[in-house]
Amino acid sequence: MREVIAFRSCSKSFGKRSILSDVSFSIAQGEIVFVLGRSGMGKSVTLKHIIGVMKPDSGSVEVLGKNLAALDGRGLSDLRRKCGMVFQQPALLDSLTVFENVSFGLRSPEFVQSRRDAGLKPLSESEIRARVLEVLGLVRLGTEILDKRPPQISYGMQKRVSLARTLAPGPEILLFDEPTTGLDPITTQSVNQLVRELSRKLRVTAVVVSHDMHCALQIADQILVLDDAKILAKGSVDEIKQSQEPLLIEFLSEALENLREVEPA
Amino acid sequence: MIRIQSAGKQFDSNWVFENVDLQVRTGGSAAIVGPSGSGKTVLLKMIAGLLTPDRGEVRVDTHDIGMLFQRNALFDSITVIENLLFPLRERKQIIGTPARELARQYLEWVGLGHVLDHMPEQLSGGMQKRLGIARALVLAPTVVLYDDPTAGLDPVTSRKIADLIRDLQSKAESASGKKTTYIAVTNDIHRAYQLGDQLYLLAQGQLIQGGTPIQVRESRHPSIRQFVRGLQEGPLQ
Numbered sequence: 334m335r336e337v338i339a340f341r342s343c344s345k346s347f348g349k350r351s352i353l354s355d356v357s358f359s360i361a362q363g364e365i366v367f368v369l370g371r372s373g374m375g376k377s378v379t380l381k382h383i384i385g386v387m388k389p390d391s392g393s394v395e396v397l398g399k400n401l402a403a404l405d406g407r408g409l410s411d412l413r414r415k416c417g418m419v420f421q422q423p424a425l426l427d428s429l430t431v432f433e434n435v436s437f438g439l440r441s442p443e444f445v446q447s448r449r450d451a452g453l454k455p456l457s458e459s460e461i462r463a464r465v466l467e468v469l470g471l472v473r474l475g476t477e478i479l480d481k482r483p484p485q486i487s488y489g490m491q492k493r494v495s496l497a498r499t500l501a502p503g504p505e506i507l508l509f510d511e512p513t514t515g516l517d518p519i520t521t522q523s524v525n526q527l528v529r530e531l532s533r534k535l536r537v538t539a540v541v542v543s544h545d546m547h548c549a550l551q552i553a554d555q556i557l558v559l560d561d562a563k564i565l566a567k568g569s570v571d572e573i574k575q576s577q578e579p580l581l582i583e584f585l586s587e588a589l590e591n592l593r594e595v596e597p598a
Numbered sequence: 599m600i601r602i603q604s605a606g607k608q609f610d611s612n613w614v615f616e617n618v619d620l621q622v623r624t625g626g627s628a629a630i631v632g633p634s635g636s637g638k639t640v641l642l643k644m645i646a647g648l649l650t651p652d653r654g655e656v657r658v659d660t661h662d663i664g665m666l667f668q669r670n671a672l673f674d675s676i677t678v679i680e681n682l683l684f685p686l687r688e689r690k691q692i693i694g695t696p697a698r699e700l701a702r703q704y705l706e707w708v709g710l711g712h713v714l715d716h717m718p719e720q721l722s723g724g725m726q727k728r729l730g731i732a733r734a735l736v737l738a739p740t741v742v743l744y745d746d747p748t749a750g751l752d753p754v755t756s757r758k759i760a761d762l763i764r765d766l767q768s769k770a771e772s773a774s775g776k777k778t779t780y781i782a783v784t785n786d787i788h789r790a791y792q793l794g795d796q797l798y799l800l801a802q803g804q805l806i807q808g809g810t811p812i813q814v815r816e817s818r819h820p821s822i823r824q825f826v827r828g829l830q831e832g833p834l835q
Contacts, residue, residue: 371752372723488634515749517633517785518828544752583754587788
């Protein structure tokens, strides 16, 4: 399996506080990886390293075969276009319709330039429309909401629209920042299933930063648990379930209980 | 005692809920769960007297109500302890050493005794939540309303906060000799199990009584069952 993200002995401190200390891991193409940990334990910092917004104090980060430290501004922005970021809040533009929100990235100068670089013409209006419908279909939304504005649709739908917007330019890596934090159990499940569906269908790599062990146990190929600047545990769902680390046992207890209730044997 | 009878609230002629009944006995606790947008905060604000019902009746047998807001609503420009001294001075005219001692006691209860002179922004999310709780309790209210007290916190911290809320209910009672009653709203079912003697589900304009945590876990009520298990199929959309 091709390696798409690799952290090699990365360390990062803010002042005296060490956030990542000699952290190494790698993620293969198409994998769903959950990065779990308590608040303030470096989860978001890890995401920011992947898109090159932060640089490690030592060690290196490689994404899609490129060492980020060696990239110039143009190279970094090329790379970021291949990484689709899904924020905790839907972060839609309320004054635009759903169609305008989802098509926004397809009209951006960067996207147009990237097509030129690949020897392609900018998308025509009808191609843009077709692409918007395609990605809305992927998140299971129909054409009836195209002309609605975000405040007119439910929060769960807004999350889907936001995901569709991220998918529109065709990213190779999807980065989710706490996609289910603060959601009720029903919406949580639907978002989690969607992450799995999309990753499988589109064969994109998904990195999910989350507190939600329950979701991780349901869909992760690999789980990383960060604590005190180190990787406390790393492995498949089955390996994590067997862990004897006290913090992991605490993280796991309610999640395992949940799993028993949700999926009765 | 908190008693709500046939209460309804509407915004722009849309009913958030139309006919809600709820009774919480003095000294008891209730946890209300429900999807976002179902009106949990609206219900809480109605009990607090911050919103008036458009129909029905809300009766609370005290004016001493404390509230923890979803975003804590701390005063950012004053220190941790001053966040408690302020309401003590403004609402109860308690000042000087007695106020400091009282504030310090509450902050120690919530585990913030070591950061009295920090600014709120220097605290982690969990610590800010603790400060919000201390401020909600410092005037010794007999009814406390917690709006999503563990929102956005990691599971370990959020479980500790819920334990703290239960613990403070008995501490406050032994300190003042008065029974306190609280209602917590949350959309985390595990927190609801921890926090409520009685659990309720607010969804689609209805408040459904689910019973004790054990009864809720095994409930056959279609909406409650769907919510607890996060099922995609069911009456809740």
